Amino acid sequence: MLxxxxxxxxxxxxxxxxxxxxxxxxxxxxxxxxYNYVKTSHDxxxxxxxxxxxxxxxFFPPHETLLDYTADxxxxxKIESKPLVLFGIxxxxxxxxxxxxxxxxxxxGDPNYLERREKAIIxxxxxxxxxxxxxFCYKVGAHYAKxxxxxxxxxxxxxxxxxxxxxxxxxxxxEQFLRAIKGEEKELExxxxxxxxxxxxxxxxxxxxxxxELFQENTHHPVWEHEGARCLSCGSCVMVCPTCYCFNxxxxxxxxxxxxxxxxxxxxxxxxxxxxxxxxENFRPTATARLHHRINRKFNxxxxxxxxxxxVGCGRCVRACLADISPKTIxxxxxxxxxxxxx
Amino acid sequence: xxxxxxxxxxxxxxxxxxxxxxxxLTPEQLFDLLALVDIVEFREVMTxxxxxxxxxxxxxSISRKPDEEKIKDIRARSKLLVTLGACSTIAGxxxxxxxxxxxxxxxxxxxxxxxxxxxxxxxxxxEVVKVxxxxxxxxxxxxxxxxxxxxxxxxxKPEIPTYPVCVECKMNENTCVYEKGIHCLGPxxxxxxxxxxPSNGGYCFGCRGAIPKxxxxxxxxxxxxxxxxxxxxxxxxxxxxxxxxxxxPDDKN
Amino acid sequence: MELALVQxxxxxxxxxxxxxxxxxxxxxxxxxxxxxxxxxGSLGHDPGQFVEVSILGIGEAPISIASPPDxxxxxxxxxxxxxxxTKKLFTFKKNDLIYIRGPFGxxxxxxxxxxxxxxxxxxxxxxxxxxxxxxxxxxxxxxxxNYKKISILYxxxxxxxxxxxDELKKIHxxxxxxxxxxxETLDHPEADWTGNVGVITTLIPKIDFDPAETIAIxxxxxxxxxxxxxxxMDKHMPKENIYMSLERRMKCGVGKCGHxxxxxxxxxxxxxxxxxADVEHNxxxx
Ligand SMILES: Cc1cc2nc3c(=O)[nH]c(=O)nc-3n(C[C@H](O)[C@H](O)[C@H](O)COP(=O)(O)OP(=O)(O)OC[C@H]3O[C@@H](n4cnc5c(N)ncnc54)[C@H](O)[C@@H]3O)c2cc1C
Ligand code: SF4
Ligand code: SF4
Ligand code: SF4
Ligand code: SF4
Ligand code: SF4
Ligand code: FES
Numbered sequence: 001m002l003x004x005x006x007x008x009x010x011x012x013x014x015x016x017x018x019x020x021x022x023x024x025x026x027x028x029x030x031x032x033x034x035y036n037y038v039k040t041s042h043d044x045x046x047x048x049x050x051x052x053x054x055x056x057x058x059f060f061p062p063h064e065t066l067l068d069y070t071a072d073x074x075x076x077x078k079i080e081s082k083p084l085v086l087f088g089i090x091x092x093x094x095x096x097x098x099x100x101x102x103x104x105x106x107x108x109g110d111p112n113y114l115e116r117r118e119k120a121i122i123x124x125x126x127x128x129x130x131x132x133x134x135x136f137c138y139k140v141g142a143h144y145a146k147x148x149x150x151x152x153x154x155x156x157x158x159x160x161x162x163x164x165x166x167x168x169x170x171x172x173x174x175e176q177f178l179r180a181i182k183g184e185e186k187e188l189e190x191x192x193x194x195x196x197x198x199x200x201x202x203x204x205x206x207x208x209x210x211x212x213e214l215f216q217e218n219t220h221h222p223v224w225e226h227e228g229a230r231c232l233s234c235g236s237c238v239m240v241c242p243t244c245y246c247f248n249x250x251x252x253x254x255x256x257x258x259x260x261x262x263x264x265x266x267x268x269x270x271x272x273x274x275x276x277x278x279x280x281e282n283f284r285p286t287a288t289a290r291l292h293h294r295i296n297r298k299f300n301x302x303x304x305x306x307x308x309x310x311x312v313g314c315g316r317c318v319r320a321c322l323a324d325i326s327p328k329t330i331x332x333x334x335x336x337x338x339x340x341x342x343x
Numbered sequence: 344x345x346x347x348x349x350x351x352x353x354x355x356x357x358x359x360x361x362x363x364x365x366x367x368l369t370p371e372q373l374f375d376l377l378a379l380v381d382i383v384e385f386r387e388v389m390t391x392x393x394x395x396x397x398x399x400x401x402x403x404s405i406s407r408k409p410d411e412e413k414i415k416d417i418r419a420r421s422k423l424l425v426t427l428g429a430c431s432t433i434a435g436x437x438x439x440x441x442x443x444x445x446x447x448x449x450x451x452x453x454x455x456x457x458x459x460x461x462x463x464x465x466x467x468x469x470e471v472v473k474v475x476x477x478x479x480x481x482x483x484x485x486x487x488x489x490x491x492x493x494x495x496x497x498x499x500k501p502e503i504p505t506y507p508v509c510v511e512c513k514m515n516e517n518t519c520v521y522e523k524g525i526h527c528l529g530p531x532x533x534x535x536x537x538x539x540x541p542s543n544g545g546y547c548f549g550c551r552g553a554i555p556k557x558x559x560x561x562x563x564x565x566x567x568x569x570x571x572x573x574x575x576x577x578x579x580x581x582x583x584x585x586x587x588x589x590x591x592p593d594d595k596n
Numbered sequence: 597m598e599l600a601l602v603q604x605x606x607x608x609x610x611x612x613x614x615x616x617x618x619x620x621x622x623x624x625x626x627x628x629x630x631x632x633x634x635x636x637g638s639l640g641h642d643p644g645q646f647v648e649v650s651i652l653g654i655g656e657a658p659i660s661i662a663s664p665p666d667x668x669x670x671x672x673x674x675x676x677x678x679x680x681x682t683k684k685l686f687t688f689k690k691n692d693l694i695y696i697r698g699p700f701g702x703x704x705x706x707x708x709x710x711x712x713x714x715x716x717x718x719x720x721x722x723x724x725x726x727x728x729x730x731x732x733x734x735x736x737x738x739x740x741x742n743y744k745k746i747s748i749l750y751x752x753x754x755x756x757x758x759x760x761x762d763e764l765k766k767i768h769x770x771x772x773x774x775x776x777x778x779x780e781t782l783d784h785p786e787a788d789w790t791g792n793v794g795v796i797t798t799l800i801p802k803i804d805f806d807p808a809e810t811i812a813i814x815x816x817x818x819x820x821x822x823x824x825x826x827x828x829m830d831k832h833m834p835k836e837n838i839y840m841s842l843e844r845r846m847k848c849g850v851g852k853c854g855h856x857x858x859x860x861x862x863x864x865x866x867x868x869x870x871x872x873a874d875v876e877h878n879x880x881x882x
Contacts, residue, residue, distance in 0.1 A: 032518050052516045062514040066609045069652050073693060077610040105601045107865065108850040114604035219879065230561045233554075234530040235506055239513035246854030249847050253497070253653040255375040255489055260653040262609075266514060269854060271506045272556050277845045278679035281818065283858065283880065287558065293857075293880075301860030320513065322521060322530060322565045498687075499654060499680045 002183035003163035003174065010153075010161065011041040013177040017085055021121070024058055025087040026051065035086075044088065048131045050315060054093050054242035055086055056100055059116045060266075062239075066112065066249070067262040078261075081116040085173075088125040088153075091145040092137045092314040096242025097122065098148035099306055103245055106305075121173055124149035128195045130202065134315035136328045138202040142312040154191050162188055206337045208309065214334055215300035219292065222342040223333035228288025230323040231270070237317035237325070238268035238294065243302075243310050246274075269293050295330050348397035348496065351384035352427070353417055355410050356437050356465065357403030360482045361428030365400065367485050376489070379496060396421045398495055400478075404430040404437045406465040418472040423495055426468050427488070429481035429583060433552040436481070437465035438585035467586055476501040481550035481583070484536050504534040507554050508547045512538035520546045526566055526579060531557035549583040559589050608850060611650040611695035616688055617670065622759055626676050626724060627686060628662075631694065633669040639696075641665055643731035644703030644841060644869040648849045649673065649681065650695035657681035658846045658864070660728035661699060664735035674727040674759065700849040703869050704732055708839065712736075712743065715811045718803070719748040720824055722796050722816025726750060726759045728841050728868070729815050737767065740776050747803050751781045751796030751816075755789055779803065796820060797827045807833040814840040821882070825872070838872035842881055 017023055018040065026045040027036040033049040035057070069075040089097070097117075104113035124145055130138065137143040145152065150170030154162040162183045165171050174180065207214060238244045248267040253260040267274065270290050275283040284290055298311035311327050318326040332338040352362050362385070368376065383396065399421035405414055418424055429435035440448055441464045449456075468474055478491050487503070494501035504510075508529035512519070520527045520541055527546035529538065533554050540547050553559070559580075566576035580590045618630035633639065639647070641661050650656045657679075663672035677686045688694065704712075717736060721729045733748060740746055748767065752758050758780070767778045779799045781792035792799060796816070812833060814824050821840060828838060844863045847853040856863040858880035866874075875881050 032516070034516050052513065052518065067611075071652075073613065073652075075610065075652070075695070077606060102601065104852070105604075106851065107600055107602060108608055108852070109602045109604040110852055111604045111606045111608055118604075230558075230564070232507070232509075232530040232558045232561055232565075233556070234509040236509045236513050236519075236530075239510060245852070247847070247852070248855075249656065249853070251651075251653050251655045252490070253493060255372055255379070255493065257379070257493075257653075262650075262656075264853075266510075267853070267855075268506070268510065269857075271510070272554070273505045274855065275845050277843075278682070283844055289880075293859075296859070297857075301857070304860065320519065322519070323561055497653065498684060 001165040001171065001174075002185060002188060003165065003178070003180035004156075004183035004187070005161050005163055005178060005180035007046070007159035007161065009179045011044075013179070014038075014041040014044070014085075014087060016177050017173075021083045021085045023085045023087055024055070046088075048090065048125075048127060050131055050135065050319065052316070052320075053240055054096055054314065054316065055089055056096065056242055056245070058084060058086065058120070059097075059113050060100065060104075060245060062266045063263055064112060065261045065263050068259070069261070070259045071253075071257060077111070079112050079115050081112075081119050084116070084120045086120055086122045089122055089149070090125060090127050090131070092135070092142045092312040093242055094122070094124050094145040094148040095142045095308075095312040096314070098146075099243045099302075099308075099310055099312070100245055101148070102306055103243075103302075121169055122149045122151075123170075124152040126152060126154045126195075128155065128191075129198050132315065134318040134326075135313060136315060137313040138199050139205045139328060139331070140208065140309040140311060140313045141204055142309070142314075143199060154188060156187065156191065162191060164188070205331055206335045211299040211309065211331070211335070212301075212304045215296050218334045221334060223330055224288050224292050226342060227325045227330060228286065228291045231287040231291050231325060232323055233270055233272050233287050233290065234322075235268035235271045236320040236322075238270050239266060240316040240320045242312060242314055242316070243298070244268070244294075269297070291325065295327055298327060299331060299334075347379065347381045349383045349395070350380045350398045350400070350492075351382070351396040351417075351421075352400045352402065353384070353413075355401065355403030355414070355431065355468075356406040357428065357430040357435065359402065361402045361430075361478075361480075362400075364482045364485050365427065365488050368489075372489070376492070380492070394420065398423045398425060398492075400425050400427045401431045401468050402427045404434040404465045405468060405471050406434075406437055406440075406462050408463060411463075411471055414468060414472055423475045424468070424472065425476045425478060425491065425495070425501075426474055427478050428483045429479060429550050429552070430465075431468045432477045432479045433583060434465045434467045434470075434586045435550075436582060438583075439581065440465055441585050442581065470586070477503060479503065479533060479551040480536055484539075487535055505555055506534050507557075508532045508534050508536070508538045508541070508551075510534055511536070512541050514538075515542045517541050521569055524569070526569060526571060528562070528579060530565075531559060531562045549580065553584060553587050553589065557589065609697070609848075611648070611656075611697045613693050614696045616690055616692050616694060619688070619690055622674075623756055625678075626674065626759065628760075629673045629675065629685070629688075631671055631673055631696070633696070636669060638665070638667050638669055639671050639699055641671070641699035641731075642703035642705050643735055644728060645699040645701050646728075646849070646868065647673070647696050647698035648700065648846075649675075649685065650697070651681055651684045652695065654684045655681045656697075656847070657685075658700075658843075658849055660731070660841075660868075662727045662730045664731050672730075674724070674730075676724050698849065701864055701868050702866055704839070708869075712811050714742070714744060716745040716747065716805050716809055717743050718805060718810050718812040719746070719750075720796060720800075720812060720814045720816070721748070721750050722820040723752055723757060724759060725815035725817070725820070725841075729813065730760065730763075732813065734763075737770070737776060740774060743775070744809065745805075746776045747805070748776075748778045749781075749796060749799040749803070750778065751783070751799065753783045755782060755786055777803070795823065797823050800824075800827045800831070805831075807831050807837070810837060812838045814838065835873040835876060836871055840870055840872065841868040842870055842875075843868055 028045045104110040152164040247264045302310040426432040491501040528549040529547040533551040620628040844856040851865040
């Protein structure tokens with residue numbers, strides 16, 4: 001279903017929503033732009049600016065309690081979740097959410113992620129141009145969101161928006177909170193044509209669909225050592241990635257030794273001890289091998305599994321990496337697009 | 344009552360700030376802690392003395408000849424010996440003196456007193472005796488101190504992070520200070536402080552020491568890329584990392 | 597590949613209580629534990645699978661199930677004390693409670709059992725590699741008639757490192773006039789040792805097997821695999837006739853935390869039991 005509305009109506013809708021739901025959106029704090037809970041629609045930062053952390057933190061927080069237990073053996077599986085409206089999520093991050101949805105629901109459904117995700121309504125906001133020079137969503141086709149949203153907003157001129165209602169949940173939501181008129185398919189077509197034009201010169205990776213095989217064949221390409229040698233194994237790139245979801249689990253008693261908890265924390269395959277076992281053996285001991293692993297998760301191992309690039313090109317890892325290591329550079333070396341001699 | 348593990352605190356060359364941090368507890372925490380252990384020696388807050396200890400926490404670096412004897416004696420009387428803070432873990436700011444030759448140093452610090460005893464270079468405790476666990480930081484993080492105490496009592500290995508400050512900094516969603524033209528050692532420094540400095544308008548100057556296998560070469564290159572001269576880049580490491588052989592290979596004494 | 601998307605499993609990370617009903621010391625560092633679930637019903641595992649053992653306040657560790665599947669609610673675990681969980685487990689006594697998640701991973705399933713039927717089974721175990729293999733060995737020995745022959749090669753450092761010495765003795769006795777044989781070797785034998793001396797691969801020439809009709813099953817320390825595989829390749833053993841259990845660092849046991857992933861393979865899901873032909877090109881596994 002296609003509707004059309006205005007920014008004013010959207011803001012009003014959000015203020016109404018806030019009486020029933022938590023709303024998280026882009027906000028401005030000090031000099032930072034980040035996804036955060038808002039108190040009123042005025043808190044929303046109405047622009048497109050890359051955030052340090054992607055919205056995954058709402059479904060998979062950096063630290064969370066999995067179990068609460070007591071010394072006398074009571075154990076409770078703990079999930080903290082509340083209904084949430086995620087507002088203004090850009091295509092790359094919608095892709096990221098879609099991939100995490102699949103990853104956490106794969107084979108063994110992760111209760112903590114899925115329960116939070118179940119309770120969320122996601123309102124996307126389309127991009128009609130790239131957000132900065134580090135992003136490369138267009139290289140992997142992630143500047144178009146295919147799924148992963150309940151409602152998608154397409155910005156038109158004069159603070160008007162086309163509203164694509166994609167799910168039943170989105171429909172109930174739109175009916176309840178959004179004053180809108182019927183949208184014309186033609187308007188959406190025009191919008192899409194203009195967007196296609198804006199991205200015309202920004203081409204996808206050469207041979208993107210063959211990446212799994214290409215990366216498999218190029219395990220020993222010199223680009224790995226070249227980039228890996230500079231890697232600090234700092235883990236920043238993984239922390240900020242919308243499609244990284246590795247975690248560590250720790251147990252701790254409270255100081256009174258009567259109660260304790262099991263928690264999970266974000267972990268990163270780029271960190272030196274990620275694969276170290278109790279005997280001291282490390283199965284992936286070099287920064288180069290770890291970089292190879294991380295990038296292969298994006299363009300090979302998990303790409304095979306999810307049927308699309310697991311790097312969504314949001315550019316967060318590029319902005320975060322002080323050593324200037326980028327999946328784009330590596331991919332362009334592997335597919336030969338850069339026509340550079342790496343030896 | 345006497346079945347509780349006996350815990351003692353000792354100080355060498357340091358400011359005693361870490362000992363204060365260790366007891367900077369809420370009344371409830373203090374109560375819980377004292378239910379777990381007997382604190383038998385603690386110059387900061389009490390005067391009792393005991394013979395042997397289950398856990399000895401050592402604050403301060405080893406920087407005088409008599410210190411060596413004293414720490415060996417404490418080691419011999421302690422089941423577990425744990426460093427408390429940067430000075431005892433990596434010699435801390437005291438190690439700045441190691442960059443100066445002895446005579447120049449004495450002249451600088453005590454001008455006109457040639458009779459004053461020479462100090463040795465400042466060293467971390469582990470350079471003199473075996474250390475069972477480390478609580479780094481200048482000052483220590485009270486939560487980490489409590490966790491290490493719990494781990495030791497439970498028979499767990501008191502692990503401290505082997506990953507760098509950037510991990511915590513990113514979890515805190517900070518804008519990297521390099522974007523503001525400030526230099527930070529976070530990528531090679533041991534986390535565990537919850538990136539307290541970059542999260543509060545500062546930058547990491549390395550008080551918790553380098554992570555194992557830190558890529559120092561790349562860190563230096565990055566500092567230079569962000570407009571430091573090679574000498575200034577090296578200076579960044581001087582405040583806390585003098586004892587790190589990866590960074591400062593040759594001993595000065 | 598299609599993803600098998602499933603419903604949320606509320607109990608995925610919730611362990612269930614189980615009681616230690618028997619403890620046996622092997623060595624200073626290795627112990628045997630018999631575990632009884634507090635509930636009725638069996639664990640429902642295949643040989644080769646593992647459970648995540650929890651000790652509250654300490655942590656979780658993956659441990660292989662060392663007993664064959666049965667209908668009761670008991671099963672065996674054997675542990676080497678190396679770190680937090682395993683060292684704490686060592687202090688546990690009869691009647692103490694531990695917590696269990698699982699069984700997890702891919703073990704010797706029906707498909708593999710069908711392949712093994714009528715074949716010569718060649719077990720190659722090094723050190724505590726006997727723990728995970730014991731579930732399969734103790735399952736096939738009572739049904740030895742289903743197999744052409746069962747050869748068990750077992751190598752340890754010293755005679756103290758031999759796990760389940762009484763069970764080994766039984767197998768030695770049994771082997772007279774049956775199709776079961778047990779060959780042992782020690783790296784550093786004591787004076788009274790009458791068996792073979794040397795690394796495990798020195799036992800391979802001592803057995804008579806038709807590679808095409810033999811299924812080899814290997815478990816041991818990481819460095820053992822390379823040498824054993826080379827020996828078997830020299831004998832022209834088809835790769836798809838070789839199974840092995842490979843262990844990697846694990847946290848969740850259910851394909852989420854990423855720790856066990858070697859190249860594209862989640863060891864906790866696809867493994868720990870692998871067919872060599874499936875993973876021979878995985879450089880991170882070998
Ligand atoms: C499939 C599988 C089956 C195993 N079966 C047995 C067995 O039957 N008997 C036995 O004694 N040991 C077995 N191990 C090894 C055992 O899991 C480790 O020794 C144990 O996890 C160490 O945990 P810890 O808490 O004592 O050590 P710590 O050093 O405190 O380890 C901390 C955590 O790191 C991870 N870890 C550390 N070492 C390993 C490792 N080698 N493998 C996997 N994760 C590790 C675990 O999550 C562990 O809890 C098995 C491992 C795997 C993967
Ligand atoms: S990376 Fe692309 S999709 Fe993502 S916000 Fe930037 S322009 Fe939009
Ligand atoms: S951010 Fe850069 S330096 Fe740090 S781990 Fe990632 S690739 Fe390596
Ligand atoms: S790898 Fe980098 S660019 Fe790709 S999705 Fe992750 S953070 Fe974004
Ligand atoms: S501010 Fe420092 S600690 Fe934080 S990300 Fe940047 S370099 Fe790392
Ligand atoms: S951020 Fe750096 S300097 Fe600050 S407390 Fe942490 S380790 Fe020390
Ligand atoms: S153990 Fe977590 S993914 Fe395999």
